[in-house]
Amino acid sequence: MRRSAGRSELRIALLLAAIGCAGAALAAGEAKLSEPKTFRDWMAACDNVKGCTALSLPPEAADSIAYLRLERPAGPDAAPRLILRLQRDGKTAPKAVQLKLDGAPFPAGGRTLPVTADDDAATLTFSAQDTAALIEAARKATKLSVTAPEVTATVSLAGSVASLLWIDEQQGRLGTPSALIRKGTTGSAPATPDLPLVAATPVPPMLDMKLGKAQAAKLRAELKKRKPDACEDDAAEADEAWALGGKRMLVALACSRGAYNVGSSFFVMPENEPAKAKPIRLPDSDGDDGNELTNASFDPRTGHLSFFAKGRGIGDCGVSGDYAWTGAGFVRMELSMMGECRGIPSEDWFTLYRSRRQ
Known part of the structure; x- marks a missing residue:
């Protein structure tokens, strides 16, 4: 299925359902929420308790949709979770995939990675080791290629580092050992705020x-x-x-x-x-x-x-x-x-x- 460009459509939806009614929110005594930020082919956002997510944006027209999603709760001990989603409209999802970073096998050795399949969608959850390796590789790599039987898809890494750096900043991790991008040797992120x-x-x-x-x-x-x-x-x-x-x-x-x-x-x-x-x-x-x-x-x-x-x-x-x-x-x-x-x-x-x- 071809998916047409959706910028104007969504801008309308957001204006009607969220941004355009900021006055109502303020009238009701609600705190202003942060908006998602765009970093080239990635977006990132944090919630009211500093839980943050970064997403790669699939191309606007593609038969197979693939994207990376990194989520990280707030707090000094919270670990990032990185997943790859693969969707095939009306076709059975594969049971395993192979990945390449700018043509080089990932992880090293090019092993096949099992996925969790649900109808036409598949999910690959990266290990902590592979998550760290992919974040480090994203400093120089430009794309992640996904292949499986009858499936070829590409995930752009343009903007990934900037989006993760922004998350580090929002969670108070810059210069600490738990930072995703700009690591340091001392300090820690603030404690997780309580949910309302x-x-x-x-x-x-x-x-x-x-x-x-x-x-x-x-x-x-x-x-x-x-x-x-x-x-x-x-x-x-x-x-x-x-x-x-x-x-x-x-x-x-x-x-x-x-x-x-x-x-x-x-x-x-x-x-x-x-x-x-x-x-x-x-x-x-x-x-x-x-x-x-x-x-x-x-x-x-x-x-x-x-x-x-x-x-x-x-x-x-x-x-x-x-x-x-x-x-x-x-x-x-x-x-x-x-x-x-x-x-x-x-x-x-x-x-x-x-x-x-x-």
């Missing part, structure tokens, strides 16, 4: 569908009076509502619909009182009130509200996240994003925010 603790609250059982639709219809009619152009009428069939307890409702009005994205605006409304409904304030959300999420779903059993804004239909770029209902409002639990449409699945996107549930 969130008390997620389950809500009462889901409303009967007809009752939920009726509550949503009342709010849609009220909103039509206030802001006639706020929601598209042809998206109303996707409206939903849930009981939050205390005669409060969480109402989602589907206000926009595209080929692969549905944008919904969320409100907390006293039961049967649409005139008193108020938009909820969500970091990373969109819309004038900071209450719109794309492809969102709410799970009343856990009190979690999640979203997945696709940069394009196959879902290889965009923004995803999760919020928790605390009984008083929604707070951020997770946020991930991918800034280029290059065939990278959501499980390998950059994590920008993490928390743990109480």
Whole structure:
């Protein structure tokens, strides 16, 4: 499958789902998150507790997608983990691969390396020794070639050293023995920050569908009076509502619909009182009130509200996240994003925010 250039598509997704709503995040009292950085053919990002990831970017059009992913938690004793992903659209993944660095066998001796295969995707997890060797070789090497039966792919190393140096800087490792690039003989990285603790609250059982639709219809009619152009009428069939307890409702009005994205605006409304409904304030959300999420779903059993804004239909770029209902409002639990449409699945996107549930 050819994958067309995705820069403009993703820029739109990011503006709508994350960057463009910085005002809403600040209004909700949320700290500003760092954005992924681009280093030629690599990108890198760190989350709110200094866990960092570096990714190579596959070519924009390729039949076999291959990329390297290095992740490293914060803390003086945290070791890097380096993996190679190989994806073949609609074809069975190989069980082993051979690698070369600028034409020279890697690791030395050119041995075949076993991979973990899952349908059309394969994962090679490098040993600590091979990880260190590949990082050192990347100072001079320009590309890593991947071969297997009926498979040939290339991973660019341009920008890899700069991305790892940036990670060292973010984690306070520069000049210490644990640095990936600029090592020293003394010192250590700071301790790992604690994850934010969130008390997620389950809500009462889901409303009967007809009752939920009726509550949503009342709010849609009220909103039509206030802001006639706020929601598209042809998206109303996707409206939903849930009981939050205390005669409060969480109402989602589907206000926009595209080929692969549905944008919904969320409100907390006293039961049967649409005139008193108020938009909820969500970091990373969109819309004038900071209450719109794309492809969102709410799970009343856990009190979690999640979203997945696709940069394009196959879902290889965009923004995803999760919020928790605390009984008083929604707070951020997770946020991930991918800034280029290059065939990278959501499980390998950059994590920008993490928390743990109480």
